[in-house]
Amino acid sequence: MTARIIDAHDVAFFDLDGVIYLGPVAVPGAVDGIARIRATGARVMYVTNNAARSADAVAQHLRDLGFEAGPDDLITSAQVAVELLAESVPEGSLLLVTGTQNLVDLAHAAGFRTTTNADDLPDAVLQGYNPLIPWPLLDEAAIAVQRGATWYATNDDLNRPTDRGLVPGLGAQLAVVGSTVRQQPVVFGKPHAPMLDYAVTHTGAQRPIFVGDRIDTDIMGANRAGMPSLLVFTGAHGKRDLLEAAAGDRPSFIGADLSALLAPPRAAAQQGHSWHCGDAVAELVEGVASVQGQLSTHSGQLDALWALANLVWATDADATDALARLDQLH
Numbered sequence: 001m002t003a004r005i006i007d008a009h010d011v012a013f014f015d016l017d018g019v020i021y022l023g024p025v026a027v028p029g030a031v032d033g034i035a036r037i038r039a040t041g042a043r044v045m046y047v048t049n050n051a052a053r054s055a056d057a058v059a060q061h062l063r064d065l066g067f068e069a070g071p072d073d074l075i076t077s078a079q080v081a082v083e084l085l086a087e088s089v090p091e092g093s094l095l096l097v098t099g100t101q102n103l104v105d106l107a108h109a110a111g112f113r114t115t116t117n118a119d120d121l122p123d124a125v126l127q128g129y130n131p132l133i134p135w136p137l138l139d140e141a142a143i144a145v146q147r148g149a150t151w152y153a154t155n156d157d158l159n160r161p162t163d164r165g166l167v168p169g170l171g172a173q174l175a176v177v178g179s180t181v182r183q184q185p186v187v188f189g190k191p192h193a194p195m196l197d198y199a200v201t202h203t204g205a206q207r208p209i210f211v212g213d214r215i216d217t218d219i220m221g222a223n224r225a226g227m228p229s230l231l232v233f234t235g236a237h238g239k240r241d242l243l244e245a246a247a248g249d250r251p252s253f254i255g256a257d258l259s260a261l262l263a264p265p266r267a268a269a270q271q272g273h274s275w276h277c278g279d280a281v282a283e284l285v286e287g288v289a290s291v292q293g294q295l296s297t298h299s300g301q302l303d304a305l306w307a308l309a310n311l312v313w314a315t316d317a318d319a320t321d322a323l324a325r326l327d328q329l330h
């Protein structure tokens with residue numbers, strides 16, 4: 001029997017939104033998939049850029065959805081930011097925090113003092129996603145940075161998916177300050193290295209894998225951390241994002257959802273000018289990419305996509321028509 005992807009890994013890190021849940025609901029099949037992955041003996045660890053809610057609150061949300069989860073099964077960008085700041089900024093330093101109460105509480109627990117007033121001359125500014133941020137707090141952050149405070153951010157996601165569409169994320173709040181101070185903050189969350197480096201150190205993972213739904217945070221972050229990755233199609237990114245991913249930003253594996261960890265990897269092999277994956281073949285026909293295979297099934301379309309992606313990455317071929325045939329994939 002061919003080995004499953006999970007068999008080669010001791011810890012599986014999972015992004016939350018778009019992999020485990022979609023806002024208030026679990027991704028279909030995710031509860032059962034996570035339970036089966038745990039049953040293989042691999043450790044399951046949830047890793048989220050969202051700094052607004054505490055690990056306790058996120059763990060409760062996961063349990064409400066049917067997942068087995070405690071605060072020790074989670075790493076948030078707020079935890080990473082405060083723990084790493086505590087290693088580089090002296091204890092008792094004054095932080096101007098623009099995030100939610102969760103971030104303020106974590107800063108206090110780590111021995112920092114906090115303020116919301118630049119006139120208190122904070123040593124550092126720490127921004128975290130705050131959906132109720134008052135505009136004057138952005139003014140204070142900008143003034144503090146101009147006066148020499150070191151500028152940090154938990155993450156820099158430009159937007160957040162919601163059930164009503166995209167809304168501005170912390171990256172948008174950072175852009176408001178950044179356009180004023182003409183600087184960039186130090187960022188901890190994915191795709192920046194500190195988050196996944198922390199995750200590896202924190203868990204002692206020897207052979208980790210990262211499962212995510214976004215190229216620009218999850219897959220890039222895993223690649224920067226030197227970790228293999230599985231891109232799933234239950235969230236933000238789809239077939240077009242995969243084909244457009246630059247060299248260095250591409251996943252090791254693709255799957256319909258996280259249960260792909262429990263199956264052998266999709267392998268694509270080149271034969272002459274064509275790429276094969278399962279029963280699927282992608283090839284160049286007069287300079288244009290074409291696909292054939294069991295396109296009536298979702299799994300067959302994923303095979304065809306993986307063959308097509310490998311062809312396009314190798315040749316830069318036009319794949320517009322081939323992608324249109326993969327109509328079960330978003």
Ligand SMILES: [Mg+2]
Pocket residue numbers: 015016017018019212213214235236
């Ligand atoms: Mg996500």
